[in-house]
Amino acid sequence: MFLIPDPVVRFFHRMASPPHFYAFSQRLMPWLVVIFLLLTAAGLYGGLYLAPADYQQGDSYRIIYIHVPSAWMSLFIYVVMAVAGAIGLVWRIKLAEIVAISSAPIGASFTFIALVTGSLWGKPMWGTWWVWDARLTSELILLFLYLGVIGLYGAIDDKRTASRAVAILALVGVVNIPIIHYSVEWWNTLHQGPTVTKMDKPSIHVSMLVPLLLMAASFKFYYLIAMLQQARIELLLRERNAQWVKNMISESK
Amino acid sequence: MFLSRAFFAVIRRDLVLALRRRSEIANPLLFFILVITLFPLGIGAQPHLLQAIAPGIIWVSALLAAMLSLDSLFRSDFDDGSLEQMLLSPHPTTVLVLAKIIAHWLVTGLPLLIVAPLLAVFLGMPNHSLGTLLLTLLLGTPVLSLIGAVGVALTVGLRRGGMILSLLVLPLYVPVLIFAGNAVQMAGSGLPVDAQINILIAILLMALVLAPLPVAAALKMSIS
Numbered sequence: 297m298f299l300i301p302d303p304v305v306r307f308f309h310r311m312a313s314p315p316h317f318y319a320f321s322q323r324l325m326p327w328l329v330v331i332f333l334l335l336t337a338a339g340l341y342g343g344l345y346l347a348p349a350d351y352q353q354g355d356s357y358r359i360i361y362i363h364v365p366s367a368w369m370s371l372f373i374y375v376v377m378a379v380a381g382a383i384g385l386v387w388r389i390k391l392a393e394i395v396a397i398s399s400a401p402i403g404a405s406f407t408f409i410a411l412v413t414g415s416l417w418g419k420p421m422w423g424t425w426w427v428w429d430a431r432l433t434s435e436l437i438l439l440f441l442y443l444g445v446i447g448l449y450g451a452i453d454d455k456r457t458a459s460r461a462v463a464i465l466a467l468v469g470v471v472n473i474p475i476i477h478y479s480v481e482w483w484n485t486l487h488q489g490p491t492v493t494k495m496d497k498p499s500i501h502v503s504m505l506v507p508l509l510l511m512a513a514s515f516k517f518y519y520l521i522a523m524l525q526q527a528r529i530e531l532l533l534r535e536r537n538a539q540w541v542k543n544m545i546s547e548s549k
Numbered sequence: 550m551f552l553s554r555a556f557f558a559v560i561r562r563d564l565v566l567a568l569r570r571r572s573e574i575a576n577p578l579l580f581f582i583l584v585i586t587l588f589p590l591g592i593g594a595q596p597h598l599l600q601a602i603a604p605g606i607i608w609v610s611a612l613l614a615a616m617l618s619l620d621s622l623f624r625s626d627f628d629d630g631s632l633e634q635m636l637l638s639p640h641p642t643t644v645l646v647l648a649k650i651i652a653h654w655l656v657t658g659l660p661l662l663i664v665a666p667l668l669a670v671f672l673g674m675p676n677h678s679l680g681t682l683l684l685t686l687l688l689g690t691p692v693l694s695l696i697g698a699v700g701v702a703l704t705v706g707l708r709r710g711g712m713i714l715s716l717l718v719l720p721l722y723v724p725v726l727i728f729a730g731n732a733v734q735m736a737g738s739g740l741p742v743d744a745q746i747n748i749l750i751a752i753l754l755m756a757l758v759l760a761p762l763p764v765a766a767a768l769k770m771s772i773s
Contacts, residue, residue: 385766437720437723440716440719440720441720443716444713444716444717444720447713447716447717448703448704448713448717451704451707451709451713452706452707457770457773460770461703461767461770461771464699464703464763464766464767464770465699465703465717467763468699468721468763469721471759472721472724475724475752476720476721476723476724479723479724479727479728479748480723480727482727483727483731
């Protein structure tokens, strides 16, 4: 712990306390919403208006401003969920457990959006709604993994136990996702190669890349907003017998 | 020395228990045979089509049979409390759990290997791919038991755990299905399958090392 500066440690200790987290997230929320709206407006304006049409795909390529950030988020949120779950499992921090489980429905939604937008794009481009392409398939399996997490959490009545179960499952999933991804890739691929994360130079033009990155950032903020709201509700549900919740409700009356 | 004795004692105990309750061995096996019999009935008796999809049918059926048999892995021990005693024992839970999984594979996974040649004949698979089929089953079914054990350990405390188990376990079975199915397919066309077999071995070794850890953690969670 000596490597981490003291204020950071104190920040995390304070965040682990439910009343403080609740109040802090409430103060943070307007800022997050403003940043999210600005980023989304800038990203959509840049992507839908300023960016030129693709010489091959015409205007229909513009779906990437939703599709690609959603696909990135789907993986990102799973990793967040596993990390938060591991923290909850090791240090028994209630809030980490809540963050882990609050992320699951949002991650599942992003995965679903990525699948649906990909399918809508695939119809004019590939001529079919669905192909058993590697990345589509691994995205579909990722959706099943998310649904498994949500289902397992719902099936266990005691929510502390459920959180530990979900954390174990998410960790197993995180080890398996690369294996599933590469096995599926090896099995069949038709999807166009990555155009942004190539090591040398992205093969996407700057005027298209900038809005894409803006949208990716805006999706991150959206996730933060949705996750915090979900976490606050979950927190109130779990702590409904705690004194600070009673105080808060009686004050607001 | 003491640890290995405990390990083999658990295997022996589970094997004896399984032999006393033979239906637990027979059920997944019959299920495996039945599902494969249903495919020609559903698709129609077209030898060429059946031959083409035989590796996939056999492997998907093996996956389902393995999943169906998972419930018996911890169920009776959980109900009568002996699982709790096992977790309380001084030996590391991971080792005891591994012993239970191995015993479970011996009674549910291994029999699939024995009937697989018969089913391959049913579906008209070429003879030279039979060896590869058996090899993939030998390497793949233990992985199914190991990964499945994580799912059962998470759901053993639940009354309606059966439904959720398939959702937890089947997505994780995908890599095994891909490599095993592909190996058998390739072997049928007379192509080399070293790459797929090597990857299956790698998956098996990894599962053997890693799977007992989450299983032990999940069992402790389910008991508490």
